[in-house]
Amino acid sequence: MTDPSATNLSLLSSAVAGVVARATPAIVSVHSHRSRASGFVWKPNFVVTADEALADEGEISIELSDGTVRPGKIAGRDHTTDVALLRIDAKDSAKDIAPIKISPGVPMLGSLSVVVAAERGVPAAALGTVSLVGGRWRSLRGGEIDARIELDVRLRHSHQGGLVLDASGDAIGMAVLGPRRVIVIPAATIERVAGRLETHGRIARGYLGVGLQAVKLDDGVGAMVMNVDKSGPSAAAGIRQGDVIVGWNDDKISGVRSLLQALGPDSVGSVAEVTVRRAGEPVRFKLTIGERPET
Structure with a gap:
């Protein structure tokens, strides 16, 4: 008599092997300098991989599931979301690489x-x-x-x-x-990040043009301006070295990190009202957020 538990385990094993087999044609190996990572074909000619695992220099090679190796180029990378987009450098690459469709669903806890x-x-x-x-x-x-x-x-x-x-x-x-x-x-x-990298080659980030240091205040925390980019948005607004930023658009800031988190891609070009303390007195400025220069 067949053990039902053994049958169930065999069915589970076959199911797992089946879903893996369907995904493997889109899986690639990425070799950059001395670093190795995995990736997957996102669109014809484009591979998504982990930015953290991608070397900062050197040539890139992409080994496909059939064993062929193609040169690759960085189409764009975003350190903040760990998404890097590579372009497969071959004219005929779209003919034999099947992209995989990714689903926006979120799995259940414990699944x-x-x-x-x-x-x-x-x-x-x-x-x-x-x-x-x-x-x-x-x-x-x-x-x-x-x-x-x-x-x-x-x-x-x-x-x-x-x-x-x-x-x-x-x-x-x-x-x-x-x-x-x-x-x-x-x-x-x-989809959001790779789409922007494909179109623009980078993810725009907001830029204030100041170096900041967290400081404790009697009524909370602030961000002291340690240095100012003379050609940056803060200098243009009138903010000086030694000012302490305490407010952003009528809200108190909770630290330097919260302030920097407000400088996402959609912030570029928007106007923010910044409150600082200068010699103990509050001063308000209107600042047009710039785009962080590439480094």
Whole structure:
């Protein structure tokens, strides 16, 4: 008599193997300088990978699922959301690379997930569970992530940039290493950021043109202006070195980080009302937020 539990386990095993097999044609290996990562074909000629795992210099090669290696170029990268977009440097690349459709869905807490990556061109997979699900959040670098999804799974450094599949086999995002945990960069964030990188080559960020240092005040916290870019927006508005920023658009600031988080892509060109303390007295300025220069 067949053991029902063995049958169920076999069915689960076959199901997991099936969803992995359907995803592997879109999985690639990315080699940049001395760094290796995984990635996936987002659109014909374009690969998405983890920015953190991508070297800052050197040539890039992309090994496809069929074993062929193509040169790649950086189309754009965003350090704040850990999304990098690579262009496959081959005229005929669109003919034999099938992009994978990523789903904007968010998995249920405790559900199974599979990370499909590549190790020197060979497909790799890891099975785990969704250990945390939350709403929109900001990374330590100020990037806006559309959903907080964490996985209980082991992830090698070279597997960053791999696809995360939910229990239905839908690709829901990209796996990256966060502080002491594996984080999923969700599909909504990838589509938004990669789309801008494809069009503009970079993600615009707001720029005040000042160096700031957090300071404690009797009634809260402030951001002291340590230096001023003479050609920047703050200098043009009249803000000086030694001023302490305490308010932003009629709200008290809660620290330097909260102030910098207000400088997202949509902030460029907008006008903000900034309140500073100068020699102990409040002074208000209207400041037009600039675009952070590339460095």
